[in-house]
Amino acid sequence: MDIDSDIFKIQSNNVLPSRGKILISEPFLRDATFGRSVILLIDHTDEGTMGLIINKPLPIFVNDIIKEFKYIDDIPLYKGGPVATDTLFYLHTLANISGAIPVSKGLYLNGDFDEIKKYILQGNKVDQHIRFFLGYCGWEGEQLNDELKENTWLVSKEDKDYLMNSDTKDMWKEALEKLGSKYEAWSRFPRVPTFN
Template identity: 30%
Template sequence: MAHSRPKSTTEGLRDHFLIAMPSLQDGYFGHTVTYICDHSDEGAMGLVINQPIDLTLEQMLRQLDLDPASDMTEQAVFRGGPVQPGQGFVLHSPEKAWNSTRKMNDGLALTTSRDILEAMATRRGPRQTLIALGYAGWGPGQLENEIAENSWLVTPASQAILFGLPPYERWNAAAQLIGIDMNLISQVAGHA
């Protein structure tokens, strides 16, 4: 009979938000919300969801020699993290699967193949999308250590925050999922 080893409190954080604590003054991760796409003994991978860059989906499609629909609405592209900043990731509603789609939960999928962008250019893509370039990565035990050092708050992810809020509201809204007002913590931390 096989025995599974007990999970630590930070194992299995896939489909959770990491919310940077105000004390995390890292130039890249300060005031970020990161959606965790993968977490195991080998490490973790996630996408920062609240740092839009100076690039729209339409501009990105044109750079990839795709001809976007003329009535395409302006959609921001996000800085997903410092690792492989040229790699694209699309978090999306799972109406359809593309060449490299991975289901995150019943209402969310992640795709990294070009075919989803081709579909989006012709308005045949998913209803809800968040496009990110690059990702955030942690080695074995690194994320667990950072959480233990109080660098991050952790909460189950919310599609309403991912797709329904402007980027500048996501940090506070994610913390409010667990009853924390980041403005109050920021003020207290500033006076410590």
């Protein structure tokens, strides 16, 4: 029986990064922040790249840090990345929020926070519509391109419904599986190979 040994070779899929695409970490990246992460690229230029990790919920809620939300249902809070961890960022599907930055079709970053608060306090649905993050990921100049050459990341595209899904437990695995058989095999690699 012939075995395709390339299936075990960690190699990027050669898709170029751009605003609105996602980064999927390679399976053996042993980093507390970036291991098994899916990152939405907010911006990618020659000067640098900004992204938000979208599949790592924190053990606290937005309600714990925004007092006006104290009496509404718990709103999940995600670890956006290791930069500016004291700053709140929010992705949303609300096209009418003034000052919001378009990220991809139907998906926006930040904007007038008073309008966001008003939307939430009026009892509108948060799940699938707004996701909050502390911190962000940042790469200077060619740093991300260098990491892509080192096969640290795969680049892919997902629609807003998938990106805003609150069930993030298997997001990394599912994002890999969508890329085809080689990457589907990667999704089954154990987190720590020696435990296999």
